[in-house]
Amino acid sequence: MTRAHGSPVIVVAAGAAGALAVYALGHTLWYGVTERGIALAFGILIAVGELARWGGRRVSGAVAREPAPLGAAGALAYALLGESGGRPTHHGVLQIIAVVSAATLAGAVPHVATGGGPSPDHLIRRVLTVGFAAVCFQPLYNSGELQDLVGLGPLYAVWLAVVLALTALCDAVLSAVLIRARTHWPYGPLLRDELRALVGIGSAVGATGAVMALAVAVVGLWALPVFSAPLLLTQLAFRRYAAVRTTYRQTITSLARATEIAGYTPAGHARRVAVLSCAVGRDLGLSEADLTVLEYAALMHDIGQLSLVDPIPAGATALLPSAEQRRIALLGGAVVRQTGVPSDVAVVVERQADPYRDQPLTARIIRTANAYDELSRLSGPSGVLTALERLRLGTGHDYHPQVVESLSRVVGQGV
């Protein structure tokens, strides 16, 4: 991670966002705020949304992508606000950026105090995307050209939706670039996952921003509290989902530890195989859903050994006859099917010992990662090289050559 901080992409993005925010704040303070009531109302909304953000930095998936949907929606709504209660507004791009930055930071203060503030990426994205949306909308609106072009009717709503869609695309690209700069994961799959996430929380945030902007245009500031209530529902739903997901993962990890505590497998084996499998899966460009399946299956891949009467020496299945390996795999699949994880996971566990040509990619990865962990442990100090050598020798039948190559890359990067 140390080299990521020096990554030029991050420096440029953070510098641009920071300079923009500082300039906007300075400009706004110097020339004063137009329509103070509206700015204050939106500022409070954004700060409250930020205050109600969820999760620490370690959660993954949709939650990590947009941890404060109410704040994000409020910021977009302010950027796209034309009229308020039937009267035109006059705030410009710089004021929008200033209000959004100040409110986001204000809402983040309590979180920073407890050690869980927003990540720098989150702030960078917030400033840059809101700036983008505001630049697309406000100059056209404030100069009156938008009203001449589309009028204040249904087309206006469509125009807002289009601007929001563009903003969402920009945000997805920016987010993928930032993650890529930090982690060096391949860019294509990252962008694909970001775009896929747009269908979920991304579109909810965008639609909410549009609705708030339009509702304030019709009703005035009353629209903010009225429509925030249903949105808090969304936030609550996401929060609970994140909580139960975390718990679920912890429980699966515990179940996986059962084989270690029972003395069937060496300590930490399941976790190491899971980490390695996920790294290889990322390197090979698996989607986020596949990575989850891969992680669960890797954690539980040895669970079938619980059904054995006598432990295998050192729990190393890679050196057993293949019929025996397959029997244990089937036993494991039977246990996994009871645990309520998606049946994909059970399939991967069941087929982890098949020849690679019959396996799905996830099972190939687990088979290779498992063999690597066992072989490198068994062969002493030169374990890593010996293990890779033996895996390469097995690429004719057992291990998929591409997976083995990816694994050696990942190991070389020090996972």
Added chain:
Amino acid sequence: MRPIPVPARLLIAVVALAGAACVLPVVATPGIRWGAVALLAALYAMCEWVTRCPFLGERAPRSMGAFFPVLLAAIFLLPAAAAALAAVPGALLGRVEQRPVAPRRIWRGGQLALACWAAGQAHQLLGGRASLGAGGAPDFPYALLPAAAAAAAFCLVMAVLDGLILAAVGGQGRRLTALVRGAGAGFAGSLAPTLVHGLAGLMMAVLWVSPYGPFAALLVLLPMYISYWVFEQYHRERSAHQATIRALVQAVDIKDEYTRGHSERVGKASVLIARELGMPDDRVEVLRFAGILHDVGKLGVPTRLLRKDGPLTPEERRIIELHPEYGHEMVRGIGFLGEARTAILHHHERLDGSGYPYGLVGRQIPEFARVVAVADAFDAMTSTRSYRRARPVSEALAELKRCAGKQFDPQMVRALVRALDRHGWHPTVTSDETAPVQLPFQEQQLSRETATGTAP
């Protein structure tokens, strides 16, 4: 399939006729915007159809709660009879979980038509439609009042009808109690979500009559839909999580087959004690998990030892006595278990310090561990083991009282005695329990806190 009782048939027929009576005046009502009626009806029907759309398969949402904003928007926008009409096609198309399908659909149609009509009347009575501001500015905050009244009326009619049908399909006698209880619980549980939906519906209605038109109104549905989709995922993930916990317990049961069902029964007894002690619900839930998982460390003990008949050698006993530490090691990383983790570690401690693993004394032993120890001993005595038959409950309680103060916390023993006096002991194993019954208002689960939902 159980035949439908006669009272229920009558009730369905009456409600269907009443629903039709609400809808029919629509033909005679002047000035109805049929375009809006058709659009809202089609929208609601489409939303309902999505829940059983074969293409979406597993990913389709189950509950229809997401679409109440459409109905409420129809109530705010249209005359009562037209709003009732807009609800009917969707109700007839909706997903039905249990058989018989046709009577349920008819019931649903009649129920929604009546509820929409009543809500529409309430809205109209308070001058709701004028407050939406067609052609002028909407009258806020006054518009909130008719909207809230309409949502409450909608909720009330739905709840009363749900209570009626529950009473009608229930057995002889106690119908009135079933009615009151069903309606009361339904109303209390669904009022808050319906009011929130009312706000979304109000936003839809306001945007619909504004110059921005129906497209802007449709945007309101997107976040609502997504929040329900996420909620579905939440429930799916939660039941998967519960299945995983059960799998852990079953893994113990497979190893130690004499004690099958022991874990769940200890969970139940622990809950009885906890309720008697007046613990808050979230702690009770955690304590239930403590009871269920107290022996999970036995996964780490060789099967041969667990199944051994006859006396154990000191060496073997020492190995078996490691199981609390194994269990604690296993569940250490499960955040939501909280205090339950210490209960798993200390459930074999005794008050006089002669227990294991640490030989803690008196109040040093965590409260949860003292509860689980009593529940564990009670169930061990009252269930049949390989080497002896089950003892009657009274005898087990006498034994517990005898050991209270030395081995068990007297407070917990007294709580168990009181709880058993009140509720009795019905040890049925529920490891194969089915999914919870679908409630008419699925989203009432929103307002319920659960142990897994409040995990950090």
